[in-house]
Amino acid sequence: MKSEKQTRLKKLGTIAGGTLVVGLIAYVLAGIYPTMLMIATFIAFVVLTPLFFKPPYRLMRSQLLVFGMLILTLTIMVRAVTVSTLQDAELKAEQARELEILKTINPAAYLDELKTQGRNKEWLAAMKNLRPDEYVAEMARRDEQAKQEVARKAERAKAEANRKAIEAAEARPKSVPGHTFKLEKDAQIATSMQAVQEAVNLVRARGYRCDSVLIMSKMAFKRGYTLICNKTSYEYDIVDQGGNWVVQYVD
Numbered sequence: 001m002k003s004e005k006q007t008r009l010k011k012l013g014t015i016a017g018g019t020l021v022v023g024l025i026a027y028v029l030a031g032i033y034p035t036m037l038m039i040a041t042f043i044a045f046v047v048l049t050p051l052f053f054k055p056p057y058r059l060m061r062s063q064l065l066v067f068g069m070l071i072l073t074l075t076i077m078v079r080a081v082t083v084s085t086l087q088d089a090e091l092k093a094e095q096a097r098e099l100e101i102l103k104t105i106n107p108a109a110y111l112d113e114l115k116t117q118g119r120n121k122e123w124l125a126a127m128k129n130l131r132p133d134e135y136v137a138e139m140a141r142r143d144e145q146a147k148q149e150v151a152r153k154a155e156r157a158k159a160e161a162n163r164k165a166i167e168a169a170e171a172r173p174k175s176v177p178g179h180t181f182k183l184e185k186d187a188q189i190a191t192s193m194q195a196v197q198e199a200v201n202l203v204r205a206r207g208y209r210c211d212s213v214l215i216m217s218k219m220a221f222k223r224g225y226t227l228i229c230n231k232t233s234y235e236y237d238i239v240d241q242g243g244n245w246v247v248q249y250v251d
Contacts, residue, residue: 035084044073173212182212184231190217191225199227199238206247209234 103110107130114123128135173182179193181200189196196216203210210229217226224239235250 035080042077044069181210184212184214187213188215188217189213195225196227199225199236200229202238202245202247203227203229203236208236208247208249210236 099110099113102113103126107126111123111126111130114126124135124138127138171185173184175182176193179197181197183189196213199216200210200213210227212230213227214231215226215228218224219226219237219239222239224237227236227238228234229236237248237250239246239248
């Protein structure tokens with residue numbers, strides 16, 4: 001029993017020692033390759049977190065050991081993030097110093113560098129001080145571009161309004177010369193215009209409404225017609241019953 005306990009402690013000690021050595025190496029590397037270590041420690045943290053709640057039976061039975069590894073991983077991650085942030089700050093500071101030096105010894109290259117980096121406001125401000133004539137020309141060019149863009153937008157808006165007006169006009173029912181009804185844009189007429197007029201007259205004579213016709217078709221199984229008016233608002237069946245035409249409103 002004692003031997004088993006000693007073996008287990010020795011195994012845990014070996015794992016802990018190896019972990020500390022790897023952690024020390026990773027801590028040092030975090031100062032050299034912070035981005036790589038940030039990614040690696042994040043992956044390690046994601047893997048170790050569930051192991052803390054359920055350690056593998058054979059490899060790490062101790063929750064305390066996993067907890068220590070998590071703390072070590074977080075420590076390395078914090079160092080990597082800190083180093084990366086400091087390196088970024090130093091790089092920006094170095095770039096700022098180089099730009100200031102370039103501004104003094106070579107104003108033309110300084111302006112070109114600002115433009116290359118996309119620092120538009122700083123570029124314009126520097127040009128205003130270093131090359132006032134070019135600054136005036138540049139601002140005039142930009143004003144002209146802005147005016148042209150406004151004109152293009154106005155032209156597009158006008159074209160869109162005209163298009164909508166044309167579509168609206170095309171969608172409105174069209175008058176039929178010599179008749180008292182109008183035809184819808186996509187009207188489907190299976191009879192003569194005179195027959196449509198007579199059907200419309202019958203509908204109106206019964207007190208119903210029919211200002212424009214969308215469909216006028218013959219019935220399939222009896223003598224009569226189907227009339228749909230005012231887009232699809234009103235539908236009528238006009239049926240021959242014993243020689244008399246009867247108008248039936250279809251609800």
